[in-house]
Amino acid sequence: GLSVSQRGIEVGVRVEVHNDIMDDLTSVIYDPTFFIRTDRHDDLTRTFCTNRGGFVALENYQDFVCVNGHAYRDRKSDNTNFAFLSKVVLTEPVTDNQAYGESIGRLASIIGGGKPILQRFGDLRRGRRSTWAKVKAGYLQPTMTDVVCGDVSMALPGRIMANLREGLTKLNQVVPGVANDETLLYAPEIKFFATQVGTTKELETAVAGLFVAGDGPGVAGNIVSAAATGLIPAKAILARLAAEAAT
Structure with missing residues (x-):
């Protein structure tokens, strides 16, 4: 969980x-x-x-x-x-x-x-x-x-x-x-502040493939940082998709 x-x-x-x-x-x-x-x-x-x-x-x-x-x-x-x-x-x-x-x-x-x-x-x-x-x-x-x-x-x-x-x-x-x-x-x-969900540095949770971002899961504290945290899992997901496509 x-x-x-x-x-x-x-x-x-x-x-x-x-x-x-x-x-x-x-x-x-x-x-x-x-x-x-x-x-x-x-x-x-x-x-x-x-x-x-x-x-x-x-x-x-x-x-x-x-x-x-x-x-x-x-x-x-x-x-x-x-x-x-x-x-x-x-x-x-x-x-x-x-x-x-x-x-x-x-x-x-x-x-x-x-x-x-x-x-x-x-x-x-x-x-x-x-x-x-x-x-x-x-x-x-x-x-x-x-x-x-x-x-x-x-x-x-x-x-x-x-x-x-x-x-x-x-x-x-x-x-x-x-x-x-x-x-x-x-x-x-x-x-x-919202309760913070535990994640990796890529903002992936303990549930494989489930990423979080923004204020809701407690990984940001204002509008700017909420937007910025959206980029972190996006880059990680794109990198994984690219790696899968290359195999």
């Missing part, structure tokens, strides 16, 4: 800053990605899905809500948003990463009254809840307003919050201004 393994989940926030802070990067690379190893917990955090001139959006999972981000071709905002995520892989005694992620989503939805939570990074750093008065007084205005201003640390686990604070502060050394007090954090953003 097929062997499978858990890929874990990623939990964090959607970060929103003014376009000026990210322009030097996004004018060269539309979706720059940074991987940051935290000192305190030795965990991996990363940026993901950068949207220059984009908008923060709602993700509805029926019994809880999350956030995401997107951008339009002909409609632009003054802000850039990106996901900032902390990797979680449960081992013993609990290995159900999906259930853990869903429980975080449900707790965050309770804290937010059924809506995502919005907090300024400066308030998070000082251990204070954000209010609409504070947000509206700043120069950075949120692109998603159907949210509840509050305290993200009331919704996300402490270890993840420590990773996000440290990781964003480190990222500020490379992208100055990204950890400003006015930086907006929307929570939660949770990335669920």
